[in-house]
Structures are given as C-alpha cells and as structure tokens.
Amino acid sequence: MxxxxxxxxxxxxxxxxxxxxxxxxxxxxxxxxxxxxxxxxxxxxxxxxxxxxxxxxxxxxxxxxxxxxxxxxxxxxxxxxxxxxxxxxxxSDRLVYEDIAEGDNSVDVVSKIAGRYSLTVEDTRARLNILQVEAAVEAIEASNMLAFFAMGSSLICVENALMRFMRVGKTCQFFRDVGVRQISTATLGPGTLAIGISNSGRTIPTVDALKAAKEQGAMTLGITSFSDSPIVRHSDIKLFTPTVTGVTGDADYHESMVSKIAQLQVVDVLYSLYALRNFGNAVEQLERTAAVTSLTRY
Structure with missing residues (x-):
C-alpha cells in the first residue's frame, strides 16, 4: 500500500x-x-x-x-x-491514547503505535515543502537569534531545537513563564527569527507571541498541522506537519502525541541543513560543547 x-x-x-x-x-x-x-x-x-x-x-x-x-x-x-x-x-470504545481502545491487547497496542509513528515519519518526509524548508534554513542563517514560542506538549519540540541549535553556536531564547515570554516579544525585531510551534495552530499565547514578534519586525516561522489556523496568518514561513485528525482535519480533538514526532522531525531537518551549510563552524562548536557536556557524565 x-x-x-x-x-x-x-x-x-x-x-x-x-x-x-x-x-x-x-x-x-x-x-x-x-x-x-x-x-x-x-x-x-x-x-x-x-x-x-x-x-x-x-x-x-x-x-x-x-x-x-x-x-x-x-x-x-x-x-x-x-x-x-x-x-x-x-x-462504544473509550480511547486512552490515539486509537488505543479498551479491548486492545499488548500486541495490538505495540502494532498500532508503531504503525502511527512509522506513517507519521513517512508522511512528514513526503509532504514537507522543500522551498519552505530552504527558506526557513536561510532565515535561521540570517538571524542573530532564534526566539521560540510553544506550550503544552509542543515544548518537547522546543527543547530539542534548543539543544540542537545551541550546540552548533546559534543564540536561542525561550522562556517557560508565559508572562515573561509575552514580554520578551517587545525586545524582538529585525535580525530575530521567531519560531511558533503549535500542532493546532490555535494556542493563544503562541499565536499572540508570533503576531507581536512580526509587528516588531522579526521574521516569523510557524510549524503547525492546520493550514487554516490563526498562527499561519502571522507566519512569514510555514511548515506543515501531519497529525491524527478526523476526516476533514478538524483541530478540535484530544492532544495528539504522534504529531510531536513530526515536529521533532522538522526541527532535525532544519538543524541538519543549517549545520551542513555551516559545516566547519558547526563541527567546531559541537566539539566545544561536547567538552562541556562531558563534565556532566560519569
């Protein structure tokens, strides 16, 4: 198939x-x-x-x-x-995770989750718009700082992005406190790439932060699953990921954890392309940060 x-x-x-x-x-x-x-x-x-x-x-x-x-x-x-x-x-079934129902046994659960993850990865690979990906990488290269905005389970993607880009020497900013995060948008402007990550594209603090950053003159990148969502209106660059939805893709559904796999995949693609374009500096920074992180291990 x-x-x-x-x-x-x-x-x-x-x-x-x-x-x-x-x-x-x-x-x-x-x-x-x-x-x-x-x-x-x-x-x-x-x-x-x-x-x-x-x-x-x-x-x-x-x-x-x-x-x-x-x-x-x-x-x-x-x-x-x-x-x-x-x-x-x-x-008649009560779902506890994606399409996992009460009557499923261990084999069913392993098979269903593996299938979801596998299909999500392949969907993301096949559907990512290469022109938008390259535009995002160019914006990352041109920026002095990456400012991230996300909430809930999308924070997983932000944590991955911070680790990836900071390890190759890119200045990043993220505040977990929502109030401080919103205030921080007033400090952004030309030279900043504001990145909003929201599966639904409707998370109010994330959408509002990207809107404010854009008004301050920052370039904006939105990573979401819904092309008709509010975050898209405030995104100069748009990357869309697959998710678990109903037939027509309504955003009103329980939180999809499988969608985070797609978000992580997109971040890793952006990081890898950026590192390749700046190979010498990236390797040097990786070696430098490796020396620091080695001190945290036995």
Whole structure:
C-alpha cells in the first residue's frame, strides 16, 4: 500500500492545500467543506461553484495525485464510508491514547503505535515543502537569534531545537513563564527569527507571541498541522506537519502525541541543513560543547 492510499484523500487535500495557489485552494476548501456533496457533483458544477475553469479542476486532481475526477469522487466516497463505520465502532470504545481502545491487547497496542509513528515519519518526509524548508534554513542563517514560542506538549519540540541549535553556536531564547515570554516579544525585531510551534495552530499565547514578534519586525516561522489556523496568518514561513485528525482535519480533538514526532522531525531537518551549510563552524562548536557536556557524565 503506498503513502497516498494510507494517508486518505481528504487529509492529503487538507495538508497540500496550504501550498496551493488561490484557485486550487478554493477547490480544496470546497471539497473539505462538504465532501458529502463533492462525491456526487459534476466537474462542471464544482468548477462553477469555485469560480474556476474545468481545466483548473483537472489540474487540482493531478495536484493531489489522483488519476481522474471520477477517481477523486470514488476515493472521497470510500473514505467517508470507512470513517462512518469506524466512528460507529469507536462510539462504544473509550480511547486512552490515539486509537488505543479498551479491548486492545499488548500486541495490538505495540502494532498500532508503531504503525502511527512509522506513517507519521513517512508522511512528514513526503509532504514537507522543500522551498519552505530552504527558506526557513536561510532565515535561521540570517538571524542573530532564534526566539521560540510553544506550550503544552509542543515544548518537547522546543527543547530539542534548543539543544540542537545551541550546540552548533546559534543564540536561542525561550522562556517557560508565559508572562515573561509575552514580554520578551517587545525586545524582538529585525535580525530575530521567531519560531511558533503549535500542532493546532490555535494556542493563544503562541499565536499572540508570533503576531507581536512580526509587528516588531522579526521574521516569523510557524510549524503547525492546520493550514487554516490563526498562527499561519502571522507566519512569514510555514511548515506543515501531519497529525491524527478526523476526516476533514478538524483541530478540535484530544492532544495528539504522534504529531510531536513530526515536529521533532522538522526541527532535525532544519538543524541538519543549517549545520551542513555551516559545516566547519558547526563541527567546531559541537566539539566545544561536547567538552562541556562531558563534565556532566560519569
């Protein structure tokens, strides 16, 4: 089974729409808004509703890796059918983690979690926009300081980023206290890259901090899973990660820990590219910090 089949067409459209031009994005929004309608609509009617040509709809279909408009409708119908069946089955189960249900045994739990992690890593690899990744690395290179903003489980990603970038000599800033963190945005400006990390893209302190940093003249980078989330509006550079969601990717769901694997993966990609571009200095700084950290070990 290939990645496109595993991921689900609606999740793929939601994710890829973030990088589409306005015409294709209108089609994506229409599909995600009412997939039940789209599964039985004609290409002519969809084009008219989105105010585009039929050839643009055909281009959209190719963009999301589907062979024809008819095949798109079939895949949407199949996914909606599977979703309805799984929701009915899950209604009697209480979930304690992702899709782990009360009746699962040890083998089920190991298999489900391994599958989630494996698919998340592959999804992230396949869907990261290389142009946006390179823009992020260039912004890191050009900055005097990296200022991080995150809350909750996204702090895992920040801790990883601090360790990675500080070890190669990049000045970083992060405050755990929310009040101090918000005050710190007033000190940012040109020369700073403010990085907001939020799976939902709706965490108020993180979104507000990135907005304030941008108003102060800082370059901003948002790492999130939802292209329609508030954090995107305040991000000069946007990197999108996969997550565990419903059919259309609603952000109103329990916290997804699997999504943190994608965030960690993105940070490691940015760090690795930055270190490669500054190889000599990075190696020198790694050796210097290794000497310091060696003092903390027996």
């Amino acid at each position: 290939n990645l496109e089949t595993q991921q689900g067409i609606l999740s793929r459209i939601r994710w890829m729409s973030a990088y589409m031009n306005p015409a294709l994005r209108r089609i994506a929004d229409r599909v995600l808004e009412a997939p039940e309608d789209v599964k039985s609509i004609s290409i002519k009617d969809l084009a008219a509703q989105c105010k585009v040509s039929e050839s643009t709809v055909t281009r959209f279909v190719r963009e999301v890796k589907i062979s024809s408009f008819q095949q798109l409708k079939i895949q949407i119908a199949e996914e909606l059918s599977k979703s309805t069946a799984s929701e009915g089955a899950a209604s």
